[in-house]
Amino acid sequence: MINPNCRSSDRCEASLTLPVSIHSLATATPLHVLDQTTGAQVAEQLLGGAFEDFARLRAIYGNAGIEYRQLARPVDWYTEPRSIVERTAVYLEVALDLFIEASEKALAEAGIAADEVDVIVTVSSTGIATPSLEARAMGRMGFRSDVSRVPVFGLGCAGGVSGLGLAAKLARVGQGATVLFVTVELCSLALRTENVGKADIVSTALFGDGAAACVIRAGDEGFTQIAGSAEKTWADTLDIMGWQMEPAGLGVVLNRAIPAFARKEFRGAMEEMLAPQNLRIDDVDRFVCHPGGAKVVDAIEAALTLPQGSLNEEREVLRRHGNMSAPTALFVLDRVRKEGLPPLSVMAALGPGFTASTVTLRSAA
Structure with missing residues (x-):
């Protein structure tokens, strides 16, 4: 466990100099696949009326360098207006499932059990969960009741790198703590069909949903x-x-x-x-x-x-x-x-x- 009240300066200094390693890395995506051609067609159906020049904007889909994306829900789900209550319900369901899938894969690769995790860092900016995702996962995964939880919101696209850096710092000061870093994003839930602008065209051509998890530890070797x-x-x-x-x-x-x-x-x-x-x-x-x-x-x-x-x-x-x-x-x-x-x-x-x-x-x- 992290001990912020480390009383031995020698021990604290030694822990800060330990190498921090990534022991495993796992990814997960939802089951619903959207090809870019269908994505352009659906976007035109939903958003095209807001733009006189949508035919020209349609080129964004071909130039995005994307063939497929994975979505939290089948594409038809997005063609109906959805309230923040509906979007949040999907986030809580799908983000939690992806959190658990990626985490279980990462723990298995590292050869450790969930109750060996001391700290969980969760990065997500595409939905609001209070209690946060790692708390919701505890009953299904078997984390210890005294595990330290560090949910982080607002990092967006930088979250995978910033969150990994934060997890490494926590492992370094944690005197051998095992840190599970998980990031989950469901970008597709941000689709809007009112007051749309060109940024919405770009986002419907670009964003997908997914999750990743790492096990990080100080003092021994990973990959x-x-x-x-x-x-x-x-x-x-x-x-x-x-x-x-x-x-x-x-x-x-x-x-x-x-x-x-x-x-x-x-x-x-x-x-x-x-x-x-x-x-x-x-x-x-x-x-x-x-x-x-x-x-x-x-x-x-x-x-x-x-x-x-x-x-x-x-x-x-x-x-x-x-x-x-x-x-x-x-x-x-x-x-x-x-x-x-x-x-x-x-x-x-x-x-x-x-x-x-x-x-x-x-x-x-």
Whole structure:
């Protein structure tokens, strides 16, 4: 368990220097699959009347780099108006099921039981659950009654990376604590059919639903070590990405300038975040990035001066799942680690704030 009142300075200092490792990584998606052609047709049916030029906007679906996405409900469910009560009921049901599926897979891979978990960090920004998801999962999973619960809301697309960094810090100060990190997002529940704008067209072309989970522990070896983490938040950028509350629920805020912003700002931000770790961009063998969209992936490659195609695993996750918000970066990490992680990798994501987040990974060559 985490002990915030550590009384031995030597013991506290020793715990802070222990390596923190990821011991397992698992992903989960809902069963309902939406192909992009059908998605464009349904969007035109629901949203097309709000735009005189929807035929031109329809090209967004073809240019998104996405073939399939997974949704919390069958596509027909989204064609009817849904209240915030209905959306919340679906969130509580489906998000909990995905939380448990991803968690059970991660625990099984790590070879530990649920009652061996000391801390649970849950990141989710697409629904409201109080009690939070890990509390709702306790009876079904068998977590101990004294497990520490850390639910985190509002990180959006950066949540997979920021949450992983937070989980690593808790493992490091926890004197050998086992931390389960879980992120679940049901982006499809934010579909709105009233007062729609172009951001809604982009979101219906881009977002899907999914979950991921990791087991993190200090003091022994996993498949990679978390060597550091960092964040940078830009001033006066609250309008770039996020949610606004509406009568039907959460409405998307998504600025079309994100790819241009990333192209201009991301390299400098990365240099700032790596410098305290005595690292430079050229030291990194592989960037593992959240694929916010096809244009965002292109912009990150350009900003970091990476060879074209360096982020093809990111594009493949986007093609198969769309942007699932926070879990997406972990889907990419899962693909990269199965190929073999190089000695030094940096996970990176952009999210509401507007914030860039990184986690530095060191693995055996």
